[in-house]
Amino acid sequence: MKIDRRSILTGTAALSASAAFGLSMKAARAEATTLTGVTYLPPAYEDLAYGSQGFVDYVNENSAGVVNIDFYDSGRLLSADEQLPALRAGTIDFMFHTTSYITRSLPILGITGLPGVVGPLYENPDRMKRGSPLFDLVNTELQKQGLTALSLGGGLLEPEYIWSAGDPGIRSLDSIEGKRVRVVSFEATKAIEDFGGAAVRIPSSELYLALQRGTVDAAVANISTINGRSIQEQVRQVYEIPVTAFSIGIFVQTSRWEGMSEEVRQAMTAGAEWFDEHSSLAANVDYYEKQFWPKFREGGLEVVEPDQAALDRFAEVSANVREAWVSEVGEEVGRRAIALAMGEAS
Template sequence: MKSFKTSLVLAALAATMQMSAVSAQTAGPKIAVQAITQVTANMPQYSAVDQPLLRDGMAKATNGRVQVTLAAWPERNVNGPEVLRLVRSGQVDIAAAPLTTVSGDVPMLDGIDLAGMNSDINQARKVADAMKPVANKELERLGIKLVATYPFSGQMLFCRKPIASLADLKGMKVRINGPSSGDLVKAMGGQPVSLAFGEVYTALERGTVDCGITGSGSGNSVKWPEVTTHLYAMPLSWSTSGYFVNLAWWNKLDPAVRAEFEKTFAAIEDAQWKLGVESTADGVACNVGRADGCKLATLVKKPMIEVKPQPNEALAVKKDLTETVLPAWVKRCGDRCGTVYNEVIAPITGIKYVAGK
């Protein structure tokens, strides 16, 4: 009986604490939050995660106290590289972008998802998790905090010319999605071309570029299969991305509200990484016309030709990473980045950085 009474007391105490937390979240003035997240609004990363969990979820969890005004990049004329500056200046409270896209401001970020480094999405998450504290040491000097990471679908080659292997990229103009993918393309004999995501469709259509690198699902969402014929179905990276917040704004939040944001971003992070797995296979299926595997993206009317990697190509990519991509990143980022890589990332990837290569 005594044990039963103790259990009742503990249960009542827990309920009281929970009610107090909810009361703290819902009491007080309204909090208006500006957030800019995905490249387009028709991606599942936006419609299936950001809208229900960040925009609607925060409003529900705080009984309407927190109102998140959510927008995709085009709605605010955002191209990507300026995302950290928007957060730093306080023009937005929360923003999301691929780490490589904003690595011009913080080169350390690019090391989290170097082209050719993470062929497996589970490894990509392990690297992102391990590097988050390191990234935040860099970002906090700018008044920014990385609160969650997430991937897109596997970054693949969409080509308007026939390719049978990576060797066929020699001499081709390839739209890259960041500095390290440029290094990888160069190592393969291709010509890297930098273009904003929204400009690639027209460039492929006109033949300004021969191929473009993006996620299997992302390319589908912006209709790249209309202007390309071949899909090289091996992930070269994951476009690992981050949700960033203005640190001063974050620290000034009511502690209970900040705790709710932390809980929400943890849920978003898990949902987005799960979606990365699903959308990779789904994007390939939709692009090559396999209706039974196409649930998230749009089944194309004119299926692309799926090019599967040759048995030796994974080793070739690993060699390019070791000899070209990794040293080029350290050169851009500084010697400390090589040290960080060996201490934090190499134990996960099994690939060491050797100075002077």
């Protein structure tokens, strides 16, 4: 059955023929189970698309006759806002999503964006790997809402720093005061406001013009957004303070996952293990370290590195962001998640 946007949004997307019409076991085994997956990210973001497309290719190529994935990127089937409701409704089988986009709906994912935590968590990706205590804790909380993460990308993507236009721009924590700074996540908003900045929510598609016209003085962004939107043409310096961060996860509805055959779950798990091993690693090293940063530096971007005192001060001032998150997810869960992310518990 051809699946289009209208059928998904009205909840009429079909499951495989064997599941929908109760065909005999012999007939069911004769056809691969078709699963529908989505992401709102376009292939032009090669660094981010590498993992999602790689997962799809891995499963399709290694599990022929068991699973066939119909994959829709670039929001062709569902927009970023529509993905989670569609997953919960059972009209798609799985989704790739950036954690920062859905922390308001799934608060436990806020651990991937907490100021003062994301730096150490990014530097120690094993703390987020499949099967790690932190990964298992996140899944325990997600499953209370009927969802399961097959992977969180194997680690954080490089943190979001402060990219500024003008001279002298933002070169220190004190210079944030009075600046209009583009943000996306709740965590980044609070962090910027704590240092006297005005947080402005602007989609990445409008950021280039916003910087060019002076609507904002700076942006909190991952390097992928900078490269994908050519923002390096409008900024003069980047202050490498890890304001917030995110990962890309593979999410399924728990009941749907448990209802899949053992063969299908094994195929998807193998793909998730590939994704866990390669997604964030490829983005952080093959794209950011080896391609994007050298290109930016050659283009004249000034990179300002904070000293340890600035990092410590940022973590201290941002404590209220962490406390607000702990209150939201619960004292015991929140404290344990932060301890695991910081390497203070096992």
